[in-house]
Amino acid sequence: MTATTATTGPRAGGDGVVAILGVGVMGETLLSGLLRAGRPTAGLLVGEKRAERAEELRERYGVTVVDNREAAARADTVVVVVKPQDMGELLAEIAPDLRAGQLVVSLAAGITTAFIESHLPDGVAVVRVMPNTPALVDEGMAAISRGSHCDEEHLAVAESLLAATGRVVRVPEKQQDAVTAISGSGPAYLFFVVEAMIEAGVHLGLPRTTATELVVQTVVGSAKLLRETGEHPTVLREQVTSPGGTTAAAIRELEDHKVRAAFLTAMEAARDRSRSLSGDQQ
Ligand SMILES: NC(=O)C1=CN([C@@H]2O[C@H](COP(=O)(O)OP(=O)(O)OC[C@H]3O[C@@H](n4cnc5c(N)ncnc54)[C@H](O)[C@@H]3O)[C@@H](O)[C@H]2O)C=CC1
Numbered sequence: 001m002t003a004t005t006a007t008t009g010p011r012a013g014g015d016g017v018v019a020i021l022g023v024g025v026m027g028e029t030l031l032s033g034l035l036r037a038g039r040p041t042a043g044l045l046v047g048e049k050r051a052e053r054a055e056e057l058r059e060r061y062g063v064t065v066v067d068n069r070e071a072a073a074r075a076d077t078v079v080v081v082v083k084p085q086d087m088g089e090l091l092a093e094i095a096p097d098l099r100a101g102q103l104v105v106s107l108a109a110g111i112t113t114a115f116i117e118s119h120l121p122d123g124v125a126v127v128r129v130m131p132n133t134p135a136l137v138d139e140g141m142a143a144i145s146r147g148s149h150c151d152e153e154h155l156a157v158a159e160s161l162l163a164a165t166g167r168v169v170r171v172p173e174k175q176q177d178a179v180t181a182i183s184g185s186g187p188a189y190l191f192f193v194v195e196a197m198i199e200a201g202v203h204l205g206l207p208r209t210t211a212t213e214l215v216v217q218t219v220v221g222s223a224k225l226l227r228e229t230g231e232h233p234t235v236l237r238e239q240v241t242s243p244g245g246t247t248a249a250a251i252r253e254l255e256d257h258k259v260r261a262a263f264l265t266a267m268e269a270a271r272d273r274s275r276s277l278s279g280d281q282q
């Protein structure tokens with residue numbers, strides 16, 4: 001497809017009409033974040049396949065729910081947040097209503113900008129984003145990459161949308177599968193560790209409520225320590241690890257059970273799955 005000069009479309013600062021198509025976990029995370037950040041409902045349109053879910057969103061947020069094609073025609077920026085497997089069908093549905101200069105922002109894992117562009121009219125700009133669920137509490141981490149018809153203004157619009165719910169970094173698209181494995185799926189690994197530590201506390205005889213409070217505050221405190229001191233995690237771990245002490249005994253077990261190696265292979269598996277998702281569509 002050939003690049004076309006944008007003559008209409010979103011303006012930096014995010015003041016155009018934004019449509020969110022597919023409002024499940026991640027779509028609602030973005031929608032609620034935009035509203036918390038002060039974006040008026042008048043500037044938002046929602047497209048959602050499940051009628052009962054659409055009704056729930058209308059009641060909860062007072063947003064306008066329209067069909068996907070109307071949303072695509074009316075919006076300056078169309079954010080697509082369906083499962084990767086549903087992306088081809090959604091793009092085929094909205095393509096006739098899109099025009100050069102509009103911006104399509106995809107939050108789907110593994111779906112390349114080339115795949116999206118191949119389904120859309122020439123000159124529609126595409127930005128690929130990998131967000132994560134801590135965006136629900138304004139502590140999200142999003143990485144954004146430009147497609148081939150995307151200019152600085154489009155990238156700035158996508159950046160300002162995601163900045164409503166946390167931090168945003170720009171990465172080359174070739175890094176997006178690794179990003180997905182680290183920060184996209186990352187919250188799930190940390191919740192898995194939290195679950196395991198709470199369960200261990202119960203095994204050690206602590207009431208579940210006590211174990212939960214100890215673990216959650218330890219995770220929050222450790223995250224804050226990492227961010228606020230800027231220290232390398234190795235330094236922070238060494239500060240906790242007294243020679244011949246309790247932490248050294250525990251870390252020895254984690255190393256013996258190859259937990260570090262397991263994290264590496266787990267994230268390689270996530271990256272590889274991300275790589276294959278676009279292929280699942282074709
Ligand atoms: N959940 C997460 O932690 C993250 C999810 N993502 C990406 O976000 C996307 C959505 O994931 P979730 O929100 O977790 O899934 P979800 O299943 O909770 O939400 C998808 C929503 O899209 C709706 N939908 C499906 N086809 C549609 C169509 N043609 N038109 C309108 N609505 C339609 C579904 O009814 C559903 O409400 C995925 O592509 C995923 O890779 C990215 C990063 C993190």
Ligand SMILES: O=C(O)[C@@H]1CCC=N1
Nearest residue numbers: 108109180184185186
């Ligand atoms: O598990 C998934 O495929 C999505 C993408 C990153 C987090 N959740």
